[in-house]
Amino acid sequence: MEFAGSKLALFVGDKLVTLLRDDLPNIAFADHWDLPGGFAEAGETPEACALRETFEEVGAVLRAEQLCLQACYPRPVGTVAFFAAHLPADAARGLRLGDEGQRMALMTAEAFITHTRAVPHLQDWLAAYLRGRSPTAMR
Incomplete structure (x- = not known):
């Protein structure tokens, strides 16, 4: 299956960077x-896509x-x-909402995983990532 895009679980300190998607009928x-991420541009690597998005x-x-x-x-789109990725807590000062989405929030990974309005497959992917990490690695 062809590469379609990238998603990133970006931790700032012990919080996860999340975005509330636009409320549009066509998305x-x-x-x-x-979570941050999206579709790749022509010729873009997975890493470059994640960084740009x-x-x-x-x-x-x-x-x-x-x-x-x-x-x-594998997803229906590819x-x-x-x-x-993990950044120190003070990196939160440099964050800002871009042109897409209603708002940005820092939340615990658990809050995202259990949220009734989080993207379900990303909840699963994040939970799988956290299961593979030791508790001390989250600091």
């Missing part, structure tokens, strides 16, 4: 909490070596790469 998971959506500037590939998941 999937409208008015749901999402994260900058566009929340203003975070990351380097490819800060990304940790967790898995590649394969989506799922990454995780």
Whole structure:
């Protein structure tokens, strides 16, 4: 299956960067909490897609070596790469909402995983990532 895009579980301190999707009838998971990421541009690698989308959506500037590939998941649109990255808590000062989405919020991973209006497959992907990490690695 062809590469379609990337998603990023971006932790700032012990919080997860989340975005409330626009409430539009023509988009999937409208008015749901999402993670940074999206569709790849022509010729873009999974890492480059994750970096560009994260900058566009929340203003975070990351380097490819800060990304940790967790898995590649088949989706109806194509394969989506799922990454995780961790920044210190003070990086929250540099975050800002881009042109898409209603708002940005920092929430605990547990709050995202259990939220009734979070994108369901991202809840599963995040939970799988957290199961593979030791409790001390979340600090």
